[in-house]
Amino acid sequence: MQGDIPRARLRRYGLTVVLLGLLAGCAVTPPQPAPQGRAAQAQQLLQQGNYPAAARLYESLAAGAQAELHDEYLISAAEAWWQAAQGQRAWKLLGEVQPAFLTPSLNARAEMLKAQMDFVAGQPQVALKHLQFPLALLPDELKARTLLLRAQVEAALGDTVGAVEDLSARENYLAGNTAAIQDNHQRIWQLISQSHAAFNLQALPSGISQAARGWLVLGNLTRNIWQQPRSMLQQLQTWQAQFPNHPAEQDIVPELIAKQQALVTYPARIALLLPLSGPYQSLADAVRDGLLTAYFQLAGNGNAPTVTLYDAGGTAASAQAAYRQAVAAGADMVVGPLIKNSVSGIAALDSLPVPVLALNTLDTTQSLPAGLFQFGLPPEDEATQVANRVIAENLKRGVALVPQGDWGTRVLNAFAARFTQLGGTLLGTQTYTPGANDFSVPITRLLNLNDSQYRDEQLAALLGTSLQFEPRRRQDIQFIFLAANASDAKLIRPQLRFFHAINVPVYSTSQVYRLGDPADDDFDGITFDDMPWTLETSGAAASTRATVAALWPNNFPGNSRLYALGFDAWRLIPLLYKGQAFNISVQGMTGLLSMTPDGRIHRRLDWATFSNGTPQLLAPVVPPPPVPTGAPGTAP
Secondary structure (H helix, E strand, O other): OOOOOOHHHHHHHHHHHHHHHHHHHHHHOOOOOOHHHHHHHHHHHHHOOOHHHHHHHHHHHHHOOOHHHHHHHHHHHHHHHHHOOOHHHHHHHHHHOOHHHOOHHHHHHHHHHHHHHHHHOOOHHHHHHOOOOOOOOOOHHHHHHHHHHHHHHHHHOOOHHHHHHHHHHHHHHOOOOHHHHHHHHHHHHHHHHOOOOOOOHHHOOOOOOHHHHHHHHHHHHHOOOOOOHHHHHHHHHHHHHHOOOOHHHHOHHHHHHHHHHHHOOOOOEEEEEEOOOOOOHHHHHHHHHHHHHHHHHHHOOOOOOEEEEEEOOOOHHHHHHHHHHHHHOOOOEEEOOOOHHHHHHHHOOOOOOOOEEEOOOOOOOOOOOOOEEEOOOOHHHHHHHHHHHHHHOOOOEEEEEEEOOHHHHHHHHHHHHHHHHOOOEEEEEEEEOOOOOOOHHHHHHHOOHHHHHHHHHHHHHHHOOOOOOOOOOOOOOOEEEEOOOHHHHHHHHHHHHHOOOOOOOEEEOHHHOOOOOOOOHHHOOEEEEEOHHHHOOOOHHHHHHHHHHHHOOOOHHHHHHHHHHHHHHHHHHHHHOOOOOOOOOEEOOOOEEEEOOOOEEEEEOEEEEEEOOEEEEOOOOOOOOOOOOOOOOOOO
C-alpha cells in the first residue's frame, strides 16, 4: 500500500524515536549523583548544622542500599535526627537496623546513640547497659568516644572510681592530641574533686590500672590542702615517687603546687571589720570565731599575721569610718564588713587603697571599686544550684512553694530565672505564711486539688446523687521546689504527702536543715544543697566543726554556717590581699570556691537527701552530653 512504510525505514524511525526520548530524558532529569557523592553531600549538611536535611538524605541513601551500607546509612540518619532533637525518629530508624549485618564499629555507633538518648531521658542505668560492647576491634576515635560517654554515665550513677578508670583508659586513644589530653585530665580531676569523702583504696577493683589508682591516691592526698597547705609539697613528693611519670604530672600537679604556694603567703597586718554590739553581735561572733579557728591552725606553723578587730556597726557610715581607721593603722588587707548596709558603704567609696573581702553580697550590677571582693552565703546561689540539679536530672516541669516575704521572693526569683533559662517550665507557684501550722490552702492550690474537687461536685450535681471521690492532683508535675526553714519544712512535707504528692520529688536549699536537730523522718524525701561544713561526717570539715561546736556551744546551733564563712574568709586572704582576683577553684568549708571577673566568690555546694530522718550525701550530678535544644524523644 502506498501508505505503508518499509520495515527498514520503520526500524530507523524507531531508533530515532528512542534516541530522541533518551536525549529528552537527559535534558529534563539530570543524572543522580553516585551514592558516594550523596553521602559526601550529607556529611557536608551535617557540618553546616542542617541536621534534618542530612537525616533525610541518609534515609534516602538507605532506601537504595543493601545490607551493611543500608544499616550504616540508617544509623547515620538516626544520629542526624538526634542532633535535630527528633529522638522518636532516631529510635524508629534504630529499630529498623539489622544487627546481624553490623560491623563492630556500626554496632558501637548504634549502641552509643541509644545510650546517649537514654541518658538524656534520665535513665543512666539503661544507658550503661548499652555501653558494654567490646572495644578491641574499634578504631581509636570510637574507643575514646565510648569511654567518655561511659564515664559520664558512671559518674551520674555515683561510680566515680569506674569513671576515673574509663577516662584514664581514654587517654590512650587521643592520638597525642595535647588539648584533648589536658581536657581529659581536667575531667578526671573535676570528678575526683567533687567526691564527698576519701576513696577507699583497699576496696578498689583488683584490675584497676596504675594510672587510675594514681589519680585516686592524688585525690585523697589533696583533700586537705585547704586546711593544711604547708604539708602539701612533702606529700606531693611522696606521691611522685609512688607514681613516676603519671599523666597528672603534666598539668594537675603544677596547678596543685601553685595553689599550695598561693595558700600559705599572708600579709603582715589584717583588719577585721564586724558589728561588735547590737542585733548582729551573735552573727559577728560566729564569723570572728570561725576566722580565729583558721588563724590558730596557721599560727602553729609560725609567722602568723597580726589581726586587729574594728567595730563596723550596722550602717554605711560606720563601716566607712572603720575602714578608714584600719587603713590609717597600716592594714594590708580588710576582711568584712558583714551586714549588707555596711558593705554598701564600702562599695560607695571612690577607691579602696587596701583590698576588702566583704562578707556579704550586694544586689547590684553597677561597677564597684577595684579591690572589693564579695563572699557570702546568699540564698539565691543555693536556689540557682537547685535549678541546675533538677534540669540535670531531666526534671523540666515543676511547681514552687515559698514563704511570703522578701526572702521567699528572692529565692523564687533566682530559682525561676535559672530554671527557665535552662529550658524548664514553672507550672505554678504558691506562697505560705511562715510559722503557720496548716498549709493546706497553698498546697491544694499548688496541686490543683481544688479544681479536682470542683469537677466532682459538678458531676454529683449533674447526676443528682451523692458521690464518693478522692481528689486527684495535677499529673504534669515532676518535682516541687520548697523554700522553707527547718521548722516549716517539718510540717509541710507530711502535708504534701497527705495531699497526694507522696511520690513527687521535693527539692530545697540549706535552710531546710538545722545542724544538730534529732533525726526526724518527716523530712524524708527532701533533697537539698548545703556546704561540706554541715554535711560531711568525717574528714577535716567534720573534725573542725566538732571542735568549734565544743568551744562555743551556746552560739553554734543558731549560727553554725557563719563559723564556716569566717573560716573560709581567713583561707581566702592569701589569694586576695594583692588586690587581684584568683582563677583557681579551692575546696573550702562552705563549698568549692571560685571567683567570677566581677569579684564575686561563688560556692558549689554538696547535695544530700533525707533518709530515716538524717541527711545522706548524694553524688554530684553530671549533666548528660550536650544535645540540641528541643525535646528529644525517649525509647518507645
